[in-house]
Amino acid sequence: xxxxxxxxxxxxxxxxxxxxxxxxxxxxxxxxxxxxxxxxxxxxxxxxxxxxxxxxxxxxxxxxxxxxxxxxxxxxxxxxxxxxxxxxxxxxxxxxxxxxxxxxxxxxxxxxxxxxxxxxxxxxxxxxxxxxxxxxxxxxxxxxxxxxxxxxxxxxxxxxxxxxxxxxxxxxxxxxxxxxxxxxxxxxxxxxxxxxxxxxxxxxxxxxxxxxxxxxxxxxxxxxxxxxxxxxxxxxxxxxxxxxxxxxxxxxxxxxxxxxxxxxxxxxxxxxxxxxxxxxxxxxxxxxxxxxxxxxxxxxxxxxxxxxxxxxxxxxxxxxxxxxxxxxxxxxxxxxxxxxxxxxxxxxxxxxxxxxx
Amino acid sequence: xxxxxxxxxxxxxxxxxxxxxxxxxxxxxxxxxxxxxxxxxxxxxxxxxxxxxxxxxxxxxxxxxxxxxxxxxxxxxxxxxxxxxxxxxxxxxxxxxxxxxxxxxxxxxxxxxxxxxxxxxxxxxxxxxxxxxxxxxxxxxxxxxxxxxxxxxxxxxxxxxxxxxxxxxxxxxxxxxxxxxxxxxxxxxxxxxxxxxxxxxxxxxxxxxxxxxxxxxxxxxxxxxxxxxxxxxxxxxxxxxxxxxxxxxxxxxxxxxxxxxxxxxxxxxxxxxxxxxxxxxxxxxxxxxxxxxxxxxxxxxxxxxxxx
Numbered sequence: 001x002x003x004x005x006x007x008x009x010x011x012x013x014x015x016x017x018x019x020x021x022x023x024x025x026x027x028x029x030x031x032x033x034x035x036x037x038x039x040x041x042x043x044x045x046x047x048x049x050x051x052x053x054x055x056x057x058x059x060x061x062x063x064x065x066x067x068x069x070x071x072x073x074x075x076x077x078x079x080x081x082x083x084x085x086x087x088x089x090x091x092x093x094x095x096x097x098x099x100x101x102x103x104x105x106x107x108x109x110x111x112x113x114x115x116x117x118x119x120x121x122x123x124x125x126x127x128x129x130x131x132x133x134x135x136x137x138x139x140x141x142x143x144x145x146x147x148x149x150x151x152x153x154x155x156x157x158x159x160x161x162x163x164x165x166x167x168x169x170x171x172x173x174x175x176x177x178x179x180x181x182x183x184x185x186x187x188x189x190x191x192x193x194x195x196x197x198x199x200x201x202x203x204x205x206x207x208x209x210x211x212x213x214x215x216x217x218x219x220x221x222x223x224x225x226x227x228x229x230x231x232x233x234x235x236x237x238x239x240x241x242x243x244x245x246x247x248x249x250x251x252x253x254x255x256x257x258x259x260x261x262x263x264x265x266x267x268x269x270x271x272x273x274x275x276x277x278x279x280x281x282x283x284x285x286x287x288x289x290x291x292x293x294x295x296x297x298x299x300x301x302x303x304x305x306x307x308x309x310x311x312x313x314x315x316x317x318x319x320x321x322x323x324x325x326x327x328x329x330x331x332x333x334x335x336x337x338x339x340x341x342x343x344x345x346x347x348x349x350x351x352x353x354x355x356x357x
Numbered sequence: 358x359x360x361x362x363x364x365x366x367x368x369x370x371x372x373x374x375x376x377x378x379x380x381x382x383x384x385x386x387x388x389x390x391x392x393x394x395x396x397x398x399x400x401x402x403x404x405x406x407x408x409x410x411x412x413x414x415x416x417x418x419x420x421x422x423x424x425x426x427x428x429x430x431x432x433x434x435x436x437x438x439x440x441x442x443x444x445x446x447x448x449x450x451x452x453x454x455x456x457x458x459x460x461x462x463x464x465x466x467x468x469x470x471x472x473x474x475x476x477x478x479x480x481x482x483x484x485x486x487x488x489x490x491x492x493x494x495x496x497x498x499x500x501x502x503x504x505x506x507x508x509x510x511x512x513x514x515x516x517x518x519x520x521x522x523x524x525x526x527x528x529x530x531x532x533x534x535x536x537x538x539x540x541x542x543x544x545x546x547x548x549x550x551x552x553x554x555x556x557x558x559x560x561x562x563x564x565x566x567x568x569x570x571x572x573x574x575x576x577x578x579x580x581x582x583x584x585x586x587x588x589x590x591x592x593x594x595x596x597x598x599x600x601x602x603x604x605x606x607x608x609x610x611x612x613x614x615x616x617x618x619x620x621x622x623x624x625x626x627x628x629x630x631x632x633x634x635x636x637x638x639x640x641x642x643x644x645x646x647x648x649x650x651x652x653x654x655x656x657x658x659x660x661x662x663x664x665x
Contacts, residue, residue, distance in 0.1 A: 152581060152635055156633060159629050330452050334452055334456070337444035
């Protein structure tokens with residue numbers, strides 16, 4: 001029987017304890033899986049590590065993966081600061097991609113880059129905002145649970161995107177390949193020399209800093225944090241909670257929409273199946289690993305990006321399915337919970353099930 | 358015309374079995390005060406385990422048992438974290454779906470495109486001869502018959518037995534139940550486990566009978582739809598029949614439009630409809646908020662611990 005009792009004072013460095021235990025538990029889970037498959041865990045982890053750190057090229061791929069993860073992590077963290085669950089970053093990312101591709105391909109295909117890129121940026125953010133405002137309005141006006149609505153709308157967004165690139169938006173010169181035509185060069189984001197890292201990465205870092213100051217230094221941010229911690233107190237203080245739900249979800253959706261833009265304009269250069277690969281869901285893990293701190297989000301995103309690149313390496317070197325990284329992601333999150341509990345409670349193991357008085 | 362309607366009704370039932378089983382399992386879990394958003398993950402793991410066991414043993418019984426138990430086993434992860442460690446139930450459920458999806462994709466990779474055991478429709482003698490009704494209800498797979506029995510059984514246990522009373526008491530007011538001598542942790546753990554078994558069975562139905570075979574993310578969000586249906590049917594298993602049929606009916610309409618190549622409604626709109634309808638259902642339920650407040654277990658999502 002495990003007995004759990006609240007610590008009189010939470011451990012110091014709670015966050016560090018939780019993150020450390022998350023990584024430790026994920027490593028252990030990985031060991032168990034590798035061992036069960038008859039692969040020496042050390043060989044596997046070495047392959048993953050090499051895949052990530054062996055060359056500039058390899059590490060640059062980590063930052064390529066981290067770019068959309070920072071955006072979706074910020075999206076989830078923004079909402080979670082007010083105790084709203086945005087599980088719909090995936091769908092908002094898709095709409096960001098649709099708006100970005102639509103703007104570049106059909107609305108203003110002839111514009112110069114200095115004008116087109118800002119337009120595409122704004123359009124993608126708008127796409128995310130529009131999609132996140134649906135669950136936000138339902139939550140604010142009718143108290144509909146946003147966990148389920150944001151999640152279900154992901155499926156709707158993906159079905160619509162597929163309809164677009166299988167149907168009306170399909171590249172007529174694409175030999176039946178499902179995808180739009182390539183976006184004009186003016187809309188493609190500049191890449192750092194020799195890598196696939198686009199200016200989307202520094203933009204993501206800027207957004208993290210922006211969110212940090214918005215939450216810490218503005219009245220709006222202060223009120224959002226109070227509402228997240230103590231909803232009733234916020235009501236008595238006369239904060240406009242309904243309005244905050246809308247603005248918080250809009251900002252959250254804008255971040256996710258930008259993730260769609262950096263994918264479309266920075267990586268794929270078109271709308272195609274590779275857009276909805278789960279970055280929206282990964283954002284949940286990024287946000288909580290970062291303890292909802294915007295400045296920690298990029299680090300968590302890089303950790304997860306490394307996990308993905310390492311997972312791909314496992315596939316090419318040892319022939320193990322790269323979905324191992326999804327398992328390790330789940331293990332990271334559960335490890336984080338264990339660490340949080342450790343920091344707040346003491347565990348004692350006893351044979352008696354009754355609590356002594 | 359009658360034939361068409363019979364066909365649609367029969368497919369509707371067929372398409373609603375997985376959501377129905379998962380919903381009822383979720384009701385049992387939530388009635389004890391634990392929210393488990395991991396249903397989608399448990400269904401996927403159940404679908405894979407059932408398919409894999411069938412593939413290797415060729416035994417339908419082993420396949421169903423393995424799929425069901427796999428769902429139950431995964432649910433214990435959620436039970437441990439939310440009940441023993443008091444982690445946030447929403448996050449733990451989401452993590453469970455991520456973990457389950459990862460496990461199923463990873464372990465199932467070699468099984469894509471393989472053949473396994475297939476559990477076919479099994480018309481019940483005499484009953485299936487009844488015109489229309491027989492064809493609709495009694496020319497189904499054994500999973501549907503199991504659901505016909507399990508759903509009323511779940512209602513009976515929850516609302517007409519002492520066990521059910523204890524379970525609901527824990528969900529309504531864990532502290533009082535504790536004072537009355539109920540083992541809150543054990544009751545909740547078992548409820549989560551039973552919910553996991555139902556989700557596993559639901560997943561097994563998909564991979565052995567509904568769309569035999571293993572495909573990644575083959576549940577297509579049915580676990581999430583089930584969670585919405587739990588709210589829609591006010592945590593009452595008998596009403597889950599209607600919730601699940603709404604989903605099954607729309608899926609059947611899709612098949613019907615495709616089969617008759619009628620393009621009144623574009624196919625992508627048809628594909629969206631189950632999700633949009635589920636959102637619509639949630640809106641309706643929330644609009645009548647009295648209905649929801651009174652029906653939801655009062656301690657749902659609230660972790661329990663004794664203050665010493």
